[in-house]
Amino acid sequence: MVYTVIWYGKQGVVEKTPFDAERDARDHAQASFATRQHNDGVVAVEVRKPDGAVVFSQAGASRGGQDGGG
Numbered sequence: 001m002v003y004t005v006i007w008y009g010k011q012g013v014v015e016k017t018p019f020d021a022e023r024d025a026r027d028h029a030q031a032s033f034a035t036r037q038h039n040d041g042v043v044a045v046e047v048r049k050p051d052g053a054v055v056f057s058q059a060g061a062s063r064g065g066q067d068g069g070g
Contacts, residue, residue, distance in 0.1 A: 001050060005029050007036060008044040022047065026056045033058055 003025040007014040019025035025047045036042040037060045047056040 003050075003055070004048050006046045006048060007040070007042050008046070009041050010043055014040060014042060019047075022049075022055055029056060029058065033060070 001020075001022075003019045003022050005017045005019060005025050005028055007016075017025075017028070019028065029045045029047055033042070033045055036045070042060075044057065044059040046054050048054055
């Protein structure tokens with residue numbers, strides 16, 4: 001069964017990466033999230049089964065609070 005790691009930015013999907021095992025996909029998403037958030041502006045990541053069911057998700061806190069204001 002193929003699991004897909006889906007990286008999201010503010011404008012939508014940034015990248016999709018297939019993995020053969022759920023654990024590998026989940027480990028990759030967790031290990032890479034902070035780096036991708038900092039380097040690529042990723043705001044969330046999901047691991048999905050082939051039927052589209054989400055088996056893992058993580059979202060980061062926005063830096064600096066809400067946009068606007070000052």
